[in-house]
Amino acid sequence: MDLGCYPSSFSILIASLSSGKIEKIKFSDNKKHFLSNGVEVDAQIGIKFNNNINAKIRCSFKNNYGKQSIIIGNKGKIIIKDTWFGNEVIKIIENKEYVYKKNYKNIYSYEIENTSNAIINGENTSKFPGMTFEETKLNMKILDEWREN
Numbered sequence: 001m002d003l004g005c006y007p008s009s010f011s012i013l014i015a016s017l018s019s020g021k022i023e024k025i026k027f028s029d030n031k032k033h034f035l036s037n038g039v040e041v042d043a044q045i046g047i048k049f050n051n052n053i054n055a056k057i058r059c060s061f062k063n064n065y066g067k068q069s070i071i072i073g074n075k076g077k078i079i080i081k082d083t084w085f086g087n088e089v090i091k092i093i094e095n096k097e098y099v100y101k102k103n104y105k106n107i108y109s110y111e112i113e114n115t116s117n118a119i120i121n122g123e124n125t126s127k128f129p130g131m132t133f134e135e136t137k138l139n140m141k142i143l144d145e146w147r148e149n
Contacts, residue, residue: 002039003059007069008142010083011047011055012135014071022138024050027145033062038147045146084108 015022028046035041044058058065069083076093084107089100114126125132131139 003061004040004043004045004057004143004146005139006084007055007057007059008047008146009131009135009139010069011049011057012131012138012142013129015049015051015053015055016135018051018053021134022049022051025138025142027142027149029056030146030149032146034147040147043146045142047142 012022026048028048030045032043032045033041034043040059040061042058042060042062044056047055047057049055067082067084069080071078071080076091076095079090079092081088081090087101091098091100111130114130118124118126118130
């Protein structure tokens with residue numbers, strides 16, 4: 001999969017921040033249109049993590065679903081206007097709105113720095129917020145389920 005790995009890994013990050021280790025997941029609402037080479041043209045899937053966190057992710061080369069992520073909790077929500085560049089985040093807690101605007105680097109540059117530092121320091125895993133080996137395997141499991149079922 002080309003696009004789906006990004007919202008899938010983001011969902012794992014949010015679920016693991018909430019309760020630590022993710023042991024079990026269930027799937028629903030699996031819809032997809034793939035090319036013969038395995039690239040998703042348009043796809044969505046629902047994921048329920050063992051800690052009762054639900055994620056609905058979708059990606060498309062065909063339709064514009066935007067680049068926003070919404071994280072909804074018991075006391076409010078966080079809206080990331082552009083998940084992949086992080087320029088504006090709106091946090092709404094108990095009906096009070098807080099807007100954070102920062103001029104971050106492209107988030108992929110953090111991924112490159114994190115991986116480079118791990119290699120330079122002889123470490124076999126990246127530091128947070130990079131994915132652990134277990135989280136990477138879980139991401140592959142989600143992508144396999146999405147593709148195959």
